[in-house]
Amino acid sequence: MNCVICKQAETIEGKTTITLERDGLTLVIKNVPASVCPDCGEAYVTEAVTAQLLRTAEETAAAQAVVDVREYSSAR
Numbered sequence: 001m002n003c004v005i006c007k008q009a010e011t012i013e014g015k016t017t018i019t020l021e022r023d024g025l026t027l028v029i030k031n032v033p034a035s036v037c038p039d040c041g042e043a044y045v046t047e048a049v050t051a052q053l054l055r056t057a058e059e060t061a062a063a064q065a066v067v068d069v070r071e072y073s074s075a076r
């Protein structure tokens with residue numbers, strides 16, 4: 001799709017790093033599948049991936065972590 005931020009380029013399939021902050025937890029998730037703009041670097045993540053990220057954040061917050069870095073996993 002055409003990037004909605006810069007409108008200069010078509011996004012390409014790639015990976016991005018997402019940082020989530022909630023309830024005092026900072027969670028960094030690497031290798032998240034995304035459509036990435038080669039011009040401005042904006043990453044677009046699907047709703048299904050976002051839902052998975054939020055589940056991961058809730059699990060991590062439940063474990064009382066403060067800072068955690070994970071690889072993206074869609075296995076569960």
Ligand SMILES: [Zn+2]
Nearest residue numbers: 003006037040
């Ligand atoms: Zn862009």
